Every structure is written in C-alpha cells, then in structure tokens.
Amino acid sequence: MKEVFDLRGRVALVTGGSRGLGFGIAQGLAEAGCSVVVASRNLEEASEAAQKLTEKYGVETMAFRCDVSNYEEVKKLLEAVKEKFGKLDTVVNAAGINRRHPAEEFPLDEFRQVIEVNLFGTYYVCREAFSLLRESDNPSIINIGSLTVEEVTMPNISAYAASKGGVASLTKALAKEWGRYGIRVNVIAPGWYRTKMTEAVFSDPEKLDYMLKRIPLGRTGVPEDLKGVAVFLASEEAKYVTGQIIFVDGGWTAN
Numbered sequence: 609m610k611e612v613f614d615l616r617g618r619v620a621l622v623t624g625g626s627r628g629l630g631f632g633i634a635q636g637l638a639e640a641g642c643s644v645v646v647a648s649r650n651l652e653e654a655s656e657a658a659q660k661l662t663e664k665y666g667v668e669t670m671a672f673r674c675d676v677s678n679y680e681e682v683k684k685l686l687e688a689v690k691e692k693f694g695k696l697d698t699v700v701n702a703a704g705i706n707r708r709h710p711a712e713e714f715p716l717d718e719f720r721q722v723i724e725v726n727l728f729g730t731y732y733v734c735r736e737a738f739s740l741l742r743e744s745d746n747p748s749i750i751n752i753g754s755l756t757v758e759e760v761t762m763p764n765i766s767a768y769a770a771s772k773g774g775v776a777s778l779t780k781a782l783a784k785e786w787g788r789y790g791i792r793v794n795v796i797a798p799g800w801y802r803t804k805m806t807e808a809v810f811s812d813p814e815k816l817d818y819m820l821k822r823i824p825l826g827r828t829g830v831p832e833d834l835k836g837v838a839v840f841l842a843s844e845e846a847k848y849v850t851g852q853i854i855f856v857d858g859g860w861t862a863n
C-alpha cells in the first residue's frame with residue numbers, strides 16, 4: 609500500500625512562511641517530503657526559514673521577497689516558482705496582518721491595508737497560481753481564516769474580521785468555480801496561537817485568562833498544531849474535500 613499523506617514530488621508555496629503559523633505549516637509540508645517556496649516581505653527571514661526546512665527535512669526550498677498586497681510582486685513570485693520548479697501543487701495563503709482600533713475611529717489607511725494584505729493578497733496569489741495549479745493532478749489551495757469567521761472574539765478588530773470573512777467567502781466562491789479543474793480550495797481557521805501578531809494579546813494576563821477559559825483543550829495553540837490538517841488538505845487523501853472551513857482551535861468554536 610502506498611504511504612498516506614505523502615507529499616514527495618510535490619511543490620508548495622507558503623506566503624507568510626517565514627515565521628509563525630505559516631512556518632508551522634511549511635514544516636509539516638516539508639516533513640511530508642514537499643518542496644517549499646517561502647514568501648514574505650523580509651527576504652532574510654524568508655531565506656532563514658527556507659534554510660531551516662532544507663536542513664531539517666532535506667527538501668528543496670526557495671525563498672522569495674514579495675508583498676502579497678502588490679499585484680506586480682505576486683506575478684513575479686509565481687513566475688519565479690514556475691522558473692525554478694516548473695510546477696505547483698499547493699498554495700498556502702498565510703501572509704496576514706492585524707491592526708486594532710475602535711471601529712468608529714479606525715484610520716482608513718490602516719483599515720484598507722488590512723483588507724489589501726489579507727483579502728486582496730489572498731486573491732492575487734490564488735489568481736496568479738491558477739495556471740500552474742491547473743496543470744497539477746492534485747491542486748490544493750489552503751487559505752488561512754480565523755475564529756472571526758465564526759465569532760468575533762475581541763473588540764477593535766473590525767478590519768481584520770472583515771478581511772477574514774472575505775477570505776472565507778472567497779474560498780467558497782473559488783471552490784465552486786475551480787472545482788471543474790480539480791482545484792480544491794479550503795480554509796484552515798486557527799484559534800489562538802502565540803505569534804508576533806498576537807503578542808500584545810498574550811502578554812495581557814486578563815486576555816490570556818479569558819482565552820484559556822474558553823478553550824476546552826485547556827491550552828492555546830502552537831504553530832505545529834496546524835501541520836496535520838495542512839498536510840491532509842494538500843494530500844491525495846483530501847481529494848474530495850473542498851470549500852470547507854476547518855477550525856483548529858482546541859475546541860473554542862464548540863462552545
């Protein structure tokens with residue numbers, strides 16, 4: 609019997625793969641044998657992450673500097689993937705930002721920036737990856753959502769919530785449109801994970817306590833908690849799974 613969850617010979621692009629949840633997912637894909645392209649705005653950090661994947665898992669990697677909210681840069685990223693690997697099987701859209709302000713006084717440029725990175729960035733990458741994915745015999749897009757897709761858990765995150773709601777709807781729309789090409793499009797919706805993005809929330813004892821009380825499994829997540837679901841969604845074992853939102857939240861949304 610062939611090995612399950614085997615990604616050898618596959619190529620994945622992980623935006624936001626330089627750290628945090630994107631890097632956690634990239635580790636899972638590499639562990640399953642997948643070549644990985646790490647993209648973020650800081651080339652040094654992306655290169656270090658790619659180097660770590662090669663050293664630990666022996667897979668081929670590439671680092672690329674790209675701001676996903678810039679369409680021309682996204683085009684160049686996908687051209688570089690095509691030139692180096694000539695193929696693409698999996699896309700993980702993990703690049704993301706958050707800005708926190710009361711809704712009534714949210715600086716408009718910051719609101720726009722959040723939407724441009726989280727929603728437009730995801731769309732640009734899906735759009736430019738389409739032609740390569742179409743050639744794959746198991747193409748999979750994994751977009752990163754959030755608990756806000758189900759429930760807005762904290763105040764002051766109207767831009768972020770709007771962007772992630774958009775990502776969830778975009779995912780369903782693409783799953784329906786691109787199903788005819790065999791391209792599967794799903795969302796992983798993480799609960800609370802300590803990363804650079806959430807540092808401010810985690811260092812507030814009251815907020816941490818609020819979180820822990822609502823997580824049935826009794827702890828917040830670590831990036832490695834996303835490895836299994838990501839590898840599953842990228843693998844042939846998920847060939848009939850599309851348009852879904854999979855929460856990896858320690859049970860938060862079961863409350």
Ligand SMILES: NC(=O)c1ccc[n+]([C@@H]2O[C@H](COP(=O)([O-])OP(=O)(O)OC[C@H]3O[C@@H](n4cnc5c(N)ncnc54)[C@H](OP(=O)(O)O)[C@@H]3O)[C@@H](O)[C@H]2O)c1
Pocket residue numbers: 623624625626627628629630647648649650653674675676677701702703704705725729752753754755797798799800801802803804805806
């Ligand atoms: N942490 C959580 O609890 C949590 C929960 C739910 C969802 N998420 C989502 O998970 C994803 C990763 O977040 P994280 O918590 O791992 O945060 P993080 O540690 O801050 O990582 C964010 C990643 O995205 C990259 N990035 C940011 N803006 C970018 C842009 N314009 N173009 C390209 N890359 C960009 C960053 O690299 P550069 O800054 O160098 O570009 C970094 O690699 C985000 O979509 C976030 O919304 C996180």
